[in-house]
Amino acid sequence: MNIAVIFAGGTGERMHTKDRPKQFLMIHGKPIIVHTIEHFQNHSEIDGIIVACIESWIPYMQEMAYRYRLDKIGKIVPGGETGQMSIYSGLKAAKEVYGLDDTIVLIHDGVRPLIDEKTITNNIQSVRKNGSAVTCAPVKETVILREDGKKVGDVVxxxxxxxxxxxxxxxxxxxxxxxRQAIADGYTDAIDSCTLMRDYGREIYIVEGSYENIKITTPEDFYTFRAISDARENRQIFE
Structure with a gap:
Protein backbone atom coordinates (compact mmCIF):
# COMPACT_ATOMS: atom_id res chain seq x y z
CA MET A 1 0.00 0.00 0.00
CA ASN A 2 1.24 3.48 -0.93
CA ILE A 3 0.07 6.50 1.07
CA ALA A 4 0.72 10.21 0.60
CA VAL A 5 0.97 12.42 3.68
CA ILE A 6 0.45 16.03 2.59
CA PHE A 7 1.39 18.52 5.27
CA ALA A 8 0.21 22.11 5.16
CA GLY A 9 0.30 23.37 8.71
CA GLY A 10 2.11 26.65 8.08
CA THR A 11 0.57 30.11 8.12
CA GLY A 12 2.74 31.51 5.32
CA GLU A 13 4.25 34.56 7.03
CA ARG A 14 6.79 35.08 4.24
CA MET A 15 3.99 35.17 1.68
CA HIS A 16 2.42 38.24 3.39
CA THR A 17 -1.09 37.00 2.67
CA LYS A 18 -3.86 38.91 4.39
CA ASP A 19 -6.85 36.60 4.64
CA ARG A 20 -5.66 33.02 4.16
CA PRO A 21 -2.61 30.76 4.50
CA LYS A 22 -0.50 30.31 1.37
CA GLN A 23 -1.68 26.72 0.77
CA PHE A 24 -5.22 28.04 0.23
CA LEU A 25 -4.35 30.83 -2.20
CA MET A 26 -6.20 30.46 -5.49
CA ILE A 27 -4.58 29.68 -8.84
CA HIS A 28 -6.81 28.98 -11.86
CA GLY A 29 -9.84 28.72 -9.61
CA LYS A 30 -8.38 26.17 -7.17
CA PRO A 31 -6.41 26.43 -3.93
CA ILE A 32 -2.73 25.58 -4.26
CA ILE A 33 -3.15 22.57 -1.97
CA VAL A 34 -5.83 21.12 -4.28
CA HIS A 35 -3.44 21.38 -7.24
CA THR A 36 -0.92 19.46 -5.13
CA ILE A 37 -3.28 16.76 -3.90
CA GLU A 38 -4.69 16.12 -7.37
CA HIS A 39 -1.34 14.70 -8.53
CA PHE A 40 -1.60 12.01 -5.85
CA GLN A 41 -5.35 11.57 -6.29
CA ASN A 42 -4.82 10.83 -9.99
CA HIS A 43 -1.81 8.53 -9.59
CA SER A 44 -2.75 4.88 -10.08
CA GLU A 45 -0.33 3.61 -7.42
CA ILE A 46 -1.44 5.92 -4.61
CA ASP A 47 -4.02 4.15 -2.44
CA GLY A 48 -4.79 6.84 0.12
CA ILE A 49 -4.00 10.38 1.25
CA ILE A 50 -3.72 12.00 4.68
CA VAL A 51 -3.75 15.80 4.96
CA ALA A 52 -2.37 17.67 7.98
CA CYS A 53 -3.39 21.32 7.96
CA ILE A 54 -4.14 24.26 10.23
CA GLU A 55 -6.92 23.15 12.58
CA SER A 56 -9.17 26.15 11.95
CA TRP A 57 -9.01 25.45 8.20
CA ILE A 58 -10.01 21.77 8.41
CA PRO A 59 -13.70 22.48 7.58
CA TYR A 60 -12.59 24.38 4.48
CA MET A 61 -10.23 21.54 3.50
CA GLN A 62 -13.09 19.08 3.93
CA GLU A 63 -15.22 21.24 1.63
CA MET A 64 -12.42 21.28 -0.97
CA ALA A 65 -12.07 17.50 -0.76
CA TYR A 66 -15.77 17.16 -1.55
CA ARG A 67 -15.86 19.85 -4.24
CA TYR A 68 -12.90 18.46 -6.19
CA ARG A 69 -13.76 14.79 -5.60
CA LEU A 70 -10.55 14.06 -3.72
CA ASP A 71 -11.92 10.74 -2.53
CA LYS A 72 -8.55 9.17 -1.75
CA ILE A 73 -8.29 11.44 1.29
CA GLY A 74 -8.78 9.13 4.25
CA LYS A 75 -8.43 11.71 7.00
CA ILE A 76 -7.69 15.40 7.57
CA VAL A 77 -5.90 16.11 10.83
CA PRO A 78 -4.58 19.20 12.63
CA GLY A 79 -0.97 20.13 11.97
CA GLY A 80 1.59 20.76 14.69
CA GLU A 81 3.67 23.68 15.91
CA THR A 82 6.53 22.81 13.53
CA GLY A 83 6.72 21.19 10.12
CA GLN A 84 8.09 18.04 11.73
CA MET A 85 5.19 17.85 14.15
CA SER A 86 2.68 18.38 11.33
CA ILE A 87 4.29 15.47 9.49
CA TYR A 88 4.15 13.36 12.66
CA SER A 89 0.45 14.13 13.02
CA GLY A 90 -0.10 12.94 9.46
CA LEU A 91 2.03 9.83 9.92
CA LYS A 92 0.10 8.81 13.04
CA ALA A 93 -3.16 9.17 11.13
CA ALA A 94 -1.73 7.15 8.24
CA LYS A 95 -0.87 4.36 10.67
CA GLU A 96 -4.38 4.42 12.14
CA VAL A 97 -6.13 4.41 8.76
CA TYR A 98 -3.77 2.38 6.56
CA GLY A 99 -1.40 0.72 9.02
CA LEU A 100 -0.06 -2.34 7.19
CA ASP A 101 3.51 -3.33 8.07
CA ASP A 102 4.85 -2.72 4.57
CA THR A 103 2.99 0.54 3.88
CA ILE A 104 5.04 3.07 1.89
CA VAL A 105 4.52 6.72 2.77
CA LEU A 106 5.34 9.67 0.51
CA ILE A 107 5.69 12.86 2.56
CA HIS A 108 4.98 15.95 0.51
CA ASP A 109 4.55 19.69 1.05
CA GLY A 110 1.06 20.98 0.39
CA VAL A 111 2.69 23.95 -1.34
CA ARG A 112 4.65 21.92 -3.92
CA PRO A 113 1.97 21.76 -6.62
CA LEU A 114 4.36 21.09 -9.53
CA ILE A 115 5.11 17.49 -8.55
CA ASP A 116 4.67 15.05 -11.45
CA GLU A 117 3.59 11.47 -12.01
CA LYS A 118 7.08 10.17 -12.84
CA THR A 119 8.58 11.52 -9.61
CA ILE A 120 5.84 9.91 -7.53
CA THR A 121 6.40 6.59 -9.32
CA ASN A 122 10.18 6.78 -8.87
CA ASN A 123 9.77 7.46 -5.15
CA ILE A 124 7.61 4.37 -4.73
CA GLN A 125 10.08 2.24 -6.68
CA SER A 126 13.05 3.51 -4.66
CA VAL A 127 11.38 2.70 -1.34
CA ARG A 128 10.48 -0.77 -2.59
CA LYS A 129 14.09 -1.37 -3.58
CA ASN A 130 16.08 0.63 -1.01
CA GLY A 131 13.72 1.52 1.84
CA SER A 132 13.84 5.28 1.28
CA ALA A 133 13.80 8.11 -1.26
CA VAL A 134 14.46 11.83 -1.25
CA THR A 135 13.55 13.77 -4.37
CA CYS A 136 16.39 16.05 -5.46
CA ALA A 137 17.22 18.37 -8.34
CA PRO A 138 20.65 19.46 -9.58
CA VAL A 139 21.79 22.95 -8.61
CA LYS A 140 22.02 25.50 -11.40
CA GLU A 141 24.56 27.81 -9.80
CA THR A 142 27.73 27.49 -7.76
CA VAL A 143 27.26 26.67 -4.07
CA ILE A 144 29.66 28.24 -1.58
CA LEU A 145 30.00 27.71 2.15
CA ARG A 146 30.20 30.88 4.18
CA GLU A 147 33.06 31.28 6.65
CA ASP A 148 32.93 33.67 9.62
CA GLY A 149 29.74 35.18 8.24
CA LYS A 150 31.39 37.21 5.47
CA LYS A 151 34.17 35.22 3.78
CA VAL A 152 33.91 32.49 1.17
CA GLY A 153 34.87 29.12 2.60
CA ASP A 154 34.67 25.93 0.56
CA VAL A 155 33.26 26.00 -2.94
CA VAL A 156 31.15 22.87 -3.38
CA ARG A 180 8.89 8.90 18.10
CA GLN A 181 12.52 8.56 19.16
CA ALA A 182 13.27 12.12 18.07
CA ILE A 183 10.28 13.52 19.96
CA ALA A 184 11.34 11.57 23.06
CA ASP A 185 14.76 13.19 22.65
CA GLY A 186 13.22 16.67 22.41
CA TYR A 187 14.02 16.97 18.70
CA THR A 188 10.86 18.41 17.12
CA ASP A 189 12.01 20.94 14.52
CA ALA A 190 13.97 18.98 11.91
CA ILE A 191 14.21 20.88 8.66
CA ASP A 192 12.77 17.90 6.77
CA SER A 193 12.25 14.14 7.07
CA CYS A 194 15.42 13.33 5.14
CA THR A 195 17.51 15.30 7.64
CA LEU A 196 15.74 13.64 10.56
CA MET A 197 16.30 10.13 9.22
CA ARG A 198 19.98 10.88 8.46
CA ASP A 199 20.45 12.25 11.97
CA TYR A 200 19.29 8.89 13.31
CA GLY A 201 21.62 6.91 11.12
CA ARG A 202 19.29 5.87 8.30
CA GLU A 203 20.51 5.65 4.71
CA ILE A 204 18.60 7.80 2.23
CA TYR A 205 18.57 7.17 -1.52
CA ILE A 206 18.29 9.87 -4.16
CA VAL A 207 15.53 10.18 -6.75
CA GLU A 208 16.23 12.90 -9.29
CA GLY A 209 13.24 15.07 -10.08
CA SER A 210 12.35 18.27 -11.87
CA TYR A 211 13.86 21.62 -10.90
CA GLU A 212 10.34 23.05 -11.42
CA ASN A 213 9.11 21.18 -8.34
CA ILE A 214 9.32 24.35 -6.27
CA LYS A 215 7.97 25.06 -2.81
CA ILE A 216 5.71 28.12 -2.78
CA THR A 217 7.03 30.18 0.11
CA THR A 218 7.30 33.75 -1.15
CA PRO A 219 5.30 35.96 -3.56
CA GLU A 220 7.99 35.29 -6.18
CA ASP A 221 7.34 31.54 -5.90
CA PHE A 222 3.62 32.17 -6.31
CA TYR A 223 4.18 34.10 -9.53
CA THR A 224 6.57 31.42 -10.79
CA PHE A 225 3.95 28.72 -10.21
CA ARG A 226 1.32 30.79 -11.98
CA ALA A 227 3.64 31.39 -14.95
CA ILE A 228 4.54 27.69 -15.26
CA SER A 229 0.87 26.72 -14.97
CA ASP A 230 -0.06 29.22 -17.68
CA ALA A 231 2.72 27.93 -19.94
CA ARG A 232 1.55 24.33 -19.48
CA GLU A 233 -2.05 25.26 -20.25
CA ASN A 234 -0.99 27.16 -23.36
CA ARG A 235 1.10 24.19 -24.50
CA GLN A 236 -2.00 22.00 -24.33
CA ILE A 237 -3.91 24.45 -26.48
CA PHE A 238 -1.32 25.26 -29.13
CA GLU A 239 0.58 21.99 -29.59
Whole structure:
Protein backbone atom coordinates (compact mmCIF):
# COMPACT_ATOMS: atom_id res chain seq x y z
CA MET A 1 0.00 0.00 0.00
CA ASN A 2 1.24 3.48 -0.93
CA ILE A 3 0.07 6.50 1.07
CA ALA A 4 0.72 10.21 0.60
CA VAL A 5 0.97 12.42 3.68
CA ILE A 6 0.45 16.03 2.59
CA PHE A 7 1.39 18.52 5.27
CA ALA A 8 0.21 22.11 5.16
CA GLY A 9 0.30 23.37 8.71
CA GLY A 10 2.11 26.65 8.08
CA THR A 11 0.57 30.11 8.12
CA GLY A 12 2.74 31.51 5.32
CA GLU A 13 4.25 34.56 7.03
CA ARG A 14 6.79 35.08 4.24
CA MET A 15 3.99 35.17 1.68
CA HIS A 16 2.42 38.24 3.39
CA THR A 17 -1.09 37.00 2.67
CA LYS A 18 -3.86 38.91 4.39
CA ASP A 19 -6.85 36.60 4.64
CA ARG A 20 -5.66 33.02 4.16
CA PRO A 21 -2.61 30.76 4.50
CA LYS A 22 -0.50 30.31 1.37
CA GLN A 23 -1.68 26.72 0.77
CA PHE A 24 -5.22 28.04 0.23
CA LEU A 25 -4.35 30.83 -2.20
CA MET A 26 -6.20 30.46 -5.49
CA ILE A 27 -4.58 29.68 -8.84
CA HIS A 28 -6.81 28.98 -11.86
CA GLY A 29 -9.84 28.72 -9.61
CA LYS A 30 -8.38 26.17 -7.17
CA PRO A 31 -6.41 26.43 -3.93
CA ILE A 32 -2.73 25.58 -4.26
CA ILE A 33 -3.15 22.57 -1.97
CA VAL A 34 -5.83 21.12 -4.28
CA HIS A 35 -3.44 21.38 -7.24
CA THR A 36 -0.92 19.46 -5.13
CA ILE A 37 -3.28 16.76 -3.90
CA GLU A 38 -4.69 16.12 -7.37
CA HIS A 39 -1.34 14.70 -8.53
CA PHE A 40 -1.60 12.01 -5.85
CA GLN A 41 -5.35 11.57 -6.29
CA ASN A 42 -4.82 10.83 -9.99
CA HIS A 43 -1.81 8.53 -9.59
CA SER A 44 -2.75 4.88 -10.08
CA GLU A 45 -0.33 3.61 -7.42
CA ILE A 46 -1.44 5.92 -4.61
CA ASP A 47 -4.02 4.15 -2.44
CA GLY A 48 -4.79 6.84 0.12
CA ILE A 49 -4.00 10.38 1.25
CA ILE A 50 -3.72 12.00 4.68
CA VAL A 51 -3.75 15.80 4.96
CA ALA A 52 -2.37 17.67 7.98
CA CYS A 53 -3.39 21.32 7.96
CA ILE A 54 -4.14 24.26 10.23
CA GLU A 55 -6.92 23.15 12.58
CA SER A 56 -9.17 26.15 11.95
CA TRP A 57 -9.01 25.45 8.20
CA ILE A 58 -10.01 21.77 8.41
CA PRO A 59 -13.70 22.48 7.58
CA TYR A 60 -12.59 24.38 4.48
CA MET A 61 -10.23 21.54 3.50
CA GLN A 62 -13.09 19.08 3.93
CA GLU A 63 -15.22 21.24 1.63
CA MET A 64 -12.42 21.28 -0.97
CA ALA A 65 -12.07 17.50 -0.76
CA TYR A 66 -15.77 17.16 -1.55
CA ARG A 67 -15.86 19.85 -4.24
CA TYR A 68 -12.90 18.46 -6.19
CA ARG A 69 -13.76 14.79 -5.60
CA LEU A 70 -10.55 14.06 -3.72
CA ASP A 71 -11.92 10.74 -2.53
CA LYS A 72 -8.55 9.17 -1.75
CA ILE A 73 -8.29 11.44 1.29
CA GLY A 74 -8.78 9.13 4.25
CA LYS A 75 -8.43 11.71 7.00
CA ILE A 76 -7.69 15.40 7.57
CA VAL A 77 -5.90 16.11 10.83
CA PRO A 78 -4.58 19.20 12.63
CA GLY A 79 -0.97 20.13 11.97
CA GLY A 80 1.59 20.76 14.69
CA GLU A 81 3.67 23.68 15.91
CA THR A 82 6.53 22.81 13.53
CA GLY A 83 6.72 21.19 10.12
CA GLN A 84 8.09 18.04 11.73
CA MET A 85 5.19 17.85 14.15
CA SER A 86 2.68 18.38 11.33
CA ILE A 87 4.29 15.47 9.49
CA TYR A 88 4.15 13.36 12.66
CA SER A 89 0.45 14.13 13.02
CA GLY A 90 -0.10 12.94 9.46
CA LEU A 91 2.03 9.83 9.92
CA LYS A 92 0.10 8.81 13.04
CA ALA A 93 -3.16 9.17 11.13
CA ALA A 94 -1.73 7.15 8.24
CA LYS A 95 -0.87 4.36 10.67
CA GLU A 96 -4.38 4.42 12.14
CA VAL A 97 -6.13 4.41 8.76
CA TYR A 98 -3.77 2.38 6.56
CA GLY A 99 -1.40 0.72 9.02
CA LEU A 100 -0.06 -2.34 7.19
CA ASP A 101 3.51 -3.33 8.07
CA ASP A 102 4.85 -2.72 4.57
CA THR A 103 2.99 0.54 3.88
CA ILE A 104 5.04 3.07 1.89
CA VAL A 105 4.52 6.72 2.77
CA LEU A 106 5.34 9.67 0.51
CA ILE A 107 5.69 12.86 2.56
CA HIS A 108 4.98 15.95 0.51
CA ASP A 109 4.55 19.69 1.05
CA GLY A 110 1.06 20.98 0.39
CA VAL A 111 2.69 23.95 -1.34
CA ARG A 112 4.65 21.92 -3.92
CA PRO A 113 1.97 21.76 -6.62
CA LEU A 114 4.36 21.09 -9.53
CA ILE A 115 5.11 17.49 -8.55
CA ASP A 116 4.67 15.05 -11.45
CA GLU A 117 3.59 11.47 -12.01
CA LYS A 118 7.08 10.17 -12.84
CA THR A 119 8.58 11.52 -9.61
CA ILE A 120 5.84 9.91 -7.53
CA THR A 121 6.40 6.59 -9.32
CA ASN A 122 10.18 6.78 -8.87
CA ASN A 123 9.77 7.46 -5.15
CA ILE A 124 7.61 4.37 -4.73
CA GLN A 125 10.08 2.24 -6.68
CA SER A 126 13.05 3.51 -4.66
CA VAL A 127 11.38 2.70 -1.34
CA ARG A 128 10.48 -0.77 -2.59
CA LYS A 129 14.09 -1.37 -3.58
CA ASN A 130 16.08 0.63 -1.01
CA GLY A 131 13.72 1.52 1.84
CA SER A 132 13.84 5.28 1.28
CA ALA A 133 13.80 8.11 -1.26
CA VAL A 134 14.46 11.83 -1.25
CA THR A 135 13.55 13.77 -4.37
CA CYS A 136 16.39 16.05 -5.46
CA ALA A 137 17.22 18.37 -8.34
CA PRO A 138 20.65 19.46 -9.58
CA VAL A 139 21.79 22.95 -8.61
CA LYS A 140 22.02 25.50 -11.40
CA GLU A 141 24.56 27.81 -9.80
CA THR A 142 27.73 27.49 -7.76
CA VAL A 143 27.26 26.67 -4.07
CA ILE A 144 29.66 28.24 -1.58
CA LEU A 145 30.00 27.71 2.15
CA ARG A 146 30.20 30.88 4.18
CA GLU A 147 33.06 31.28 6.65
CA ASP A 148 32.93 33.67 9.62
CA GLY A 149 29.74 35.18 8.24
CA LYS A 150 31.39 37.21 5.47
CA LYS A 151 34.17 35.22 3.78
CA VAL A 152 33.91 32.49 1.17
CA GLY A 153 34.87 29.12 2.60
CA ASP A 154 34.67 25.93 0.56
CA VAL A 155 33.26 26.00 -2.94
CA VAL A 156 31.15 22.87 -3.38
CA UNK A 157 31.65 21.09 -6.75
CA UNK A 158 28.45 21.60 -8.72
CA UNK A 159 28.39 18.01 -9.98
CA UNK A 160 28.14 16.83 -6.36
CA UNK A 161 25.48 19.33 -5.33
CA UNK A 162 21.75 18.71 -5.24
CA UNK A 163 18.72 20.54 -3.87
CA UNK A 164 16.51 18.45 -1.60
CA UNK A 165 12.85 18.66 -2.55
CA UNK A 166 9.82 16.38 -2.01
CA UNK A 167 8.35 13.80 -1.84
CA UNK A 168 10.57 12.25 0.81
CA UNK A 169 9.49 8.66 1.12
CA UNK A 170 9.93 5.76 3.55
CA UNK A 171 8.40 2.64 4.99
CA UNK A 172 5.74 4.05 7.32
CA UNK A 173 6.84 2.03 10.34
CA UNK A 174 10.47 3.16 9.90
CA UNK A 175 9.77 6.89 9.78
CA UNK A 176 7.28 6.63 12.64
CA UNK A 177 9.86 4.87 14.83
CA UNK A 178 12.42 7.60 14.17
CA UNK A 179 9.86 10.36 14.73
CA ARG A 180 8.89 8.90 18.10
CA GLN A 181 12.52 8.56 19.16
CA ALA A 182 13.27 12.12 18.07
CA ILE A 183 10.28 13.52 19.96
CA ALA A 184 11.34 11.57 23.06
CA ASP A 185 14.76 13.19 22.65
CA GLY A 186 13.22 16.67 22.41
CA TYR A 187 14.02 16.97 18.70
CA THR A 188 10.86 18.41 17.12
CA ASP A 189 12.01 20.94 14.52
CA ALA A 190 13.97 18.98 11.91
CA ILE A 191 14.21 20.88 8.66
CA ASP A 192 12.77 17.90 6.77
CA SER A 193 12.25 14.14 7.07
CA CYS A 194 15.42 13.33 5.14
CA THR A 195 17.51 15.30 7.64
CA LEU A 196 15.74 13.64 10.56
CA MET A 197 16.30 10.13 9.22
CA ARG A 198 19.98 10.88 8.46
CA ASP A 199 20.45 12.25 11.97
CA TYR A 200 19.29 8.89 13.31
CA GLY A 201 21.62 6.91 11.12
CA ARG A 202 19.29 5.87 8.30
CA GLU A 203 20.51 5.65 4.71
CA ILE A 204 18.60 7.80 2.23
CA TYR A 205 18.57 7.17 -1.52
CA ILE A 206 18.29 9.87 -4.16
CA VAL A 207 15.53 10.18 -6.75
CA GLU A 208 16.23 12.90 -9.29
CA GLY A 209 13.24 15.07 -10.08
CA SER A 210 12.35 18.27 -11.87
CA TYR A 211 13.86 21.62 -10.90
CA GLU A 212 10.34 23.05 -11.42
CA ASN A 213 9.11 21.18 -8.34
CA ILE A 214 9.32 24.35 -6.27
CA LYS A 215 7.97 25.06 -2.81
CA ILE A 216 5.71 28.12 -2.78
CA THR A 217 7.03 30.18 0.11
CA THR A 218 7.30 33.75 -1.15
CA PRO A 219 5.30 35.96 -3.56
CA GLU A 220 7.99 35.29 -6.18
CA ASP A 221 7.34 31.54 -5.90
CA PHE A 222 3.62 32.17 -6.31
CA TYR A 223 4.18 34.10 -9.53
CA THR A 224 6.57 31.42 -10.79
CA PHE A 225 3.95 28.72 -10.21
CA ARG A 226 1.32 30.79 -11.98
CA ALA A 227 3.64 31.39 -14.95
CA ILE A 228 4.54 27.69 -15.26
CA SER A 229 0.87 26.72 -14.97
CA ASP A 230 -0.06 29.22 -17.68
CA ALA A 231 2.72 27.93 -19.94
CA ARG A 232 1.55 24.33 -19.48
CA GLU A 233 -2.05 25.26 -20.25
CA ASN A 234 -0.99 27.16 -23.36
CA ARG A 235 1.10 24.19 -24.50
CA GLN A 236 -2.00 22.00 -24.33
CA ILE A 237 -3.91 24.45 -26.48
CA PHE A 238 -1.32 25.26 -29.13
CA GLU A 239 0.58 21.99 -29.59
Missing amino acids: PREKSLIAKAPQSFILNDILAVE
